[in-house]
Amino acid sequence: MVSLGEPVIFAVSDSIGETAELVARAAAVQFNSGHVEIRRYPFVTDLEYAREVIEEARKLKNCAIVCTIVLPEIRKSLVELAEANNIPIIDIMGPMMDIVSKITSARPKLEPGLVRKIDEDYFKKIEAIEFAVKYDDGKDPRGLAKADVVLVGVSRTSKTPLSMYLAHKRLKVANLPLVPEVSPPEELFQLPPGTVIGLTINPEILYRIRRERLKALGLSSDATYASMERILKELEYADGIMKKIGCPRIDVSNKAVEEVAARILEIIRRGED
Template identity: 65%
Template sequence: MVIKEAVSISADVKPRPVVYIISDSIGETAELVVRAAASQFNGGNVEIRRVPYVNDTSEIPEIVEEASHFNSLIAYTLVLPILRETIAAEAKKHGVITVDIMGPTLDALTQLEGRQPKLEPGLVRKIDQEYFRKVEAIEFAVKYDDGKDPRGITRADLVIIGVSRTSKTPLCMYLAHKSIKVANVPLVPEVAPPEEIFSLPHHKVIGLTISPSQLNEIRQERLKSLGLTSHADYASMERILKELDYAKKVMEKAGCPIIDVTNKAVEETASRVMEIYYKGERLGR
């Protein structure tokens, strides 16, 4: 029996027309189209039989031959021309009605785009999966921002460490849009860093540093935006040097790569981070 799945639109037990849905993926698209069309006939009193993952011409004759024994039609979403041609030929031989849902749209878009399609089954689902991975990574970056929850360190693809105002959060969000789950941990002399960062593979922890003078400027601007005096200890050169020295020692202990973000755009830093991360993943470090 070739049918992988059968779904009834109506509970009516009388003999009904049968719509065979043949797809090189799971057949969701064709089923939605058939259901939408059937709704114009009060549900159409039709039975839907889905035949997913058809990727070989040798599978088609048996399916069409079976369909010929019913009052049926075949709706199909197949990207490979050879599969569409085989169905058309077999259906003509057996007198079965067919509806090519994908083919005409592919042909029209080929004319519009002026180039050939990839002809790779299941790309919509791959795109959807990529989208959801990106959303998950963004949610992860928000949840584990600024060391809010140390559990994020062991769950992250990457951990960014550095003193305040080294663009850790913007960097994490940028990387999240690349579907990388990133947590960040601020380094403060008065607070011991989470021990977890010292047990991670070196390429999964990235330290950020910056020139003292630029950090001083950034912090002074931050204080002004908050309506505070620029002479606060947070922006003093003495405090900045102390923090940077402390952060350097933590990074050296972690054995992680260190990136100087002085005068660098987030995109530039992210490019370097991804280079380090993916190289480490390839080498299995």
């Protein structure tokens, strides 16, 4: 019997080739008769590179190609070249996209690596959400230096909801309450310009919000927390801290979280220009 040599599968893609390699491994692991080598060829985005892959495959007596190429012209050329050289080839992406196109009546974007980009976007969002939870309400001042944005303001100025909303925009946000009895950590005053954003609010509106908050908690609305004297003292203190930092300020009075977040994003973009 003539030995064909060790079998080789070429995992070819116009992106990183991870899917093609996983499919090849999933199939190869079903066979215990011998080892199957898998060689990954990523970023095959031009005809010249496709020809190079075929030339490499021609040197072997026992090989096959599995491809996940999105670009139609490259995919078609690779399949034709493989067939012309009697190299077994499986095109995974083409038939799958044809089926999806039929059932959705939509045209594919034909953008290599889109799954990877979507995955990266998802994990960045999760990381930002975890960051917002970890560094909420000044729990750990070490988070200030790691944050893309730091929100400061008195209690009930929507710092936490804004942090979570911005986290879904993939921004790492820390927030810090400003309380007269507690000096802000030194890290706050060492942050680069544009990192800190102050949140202010009309005292009458804050008075009503705090009274409703106490009622919701089953507490007396006469507590110092909701007294106008206390509110004015806190706002004056917070205003002094914000002036010392020199940070931009946003009045959150009667504004939805989405509206304030849009303003924060505008300030960030302006700072990056």
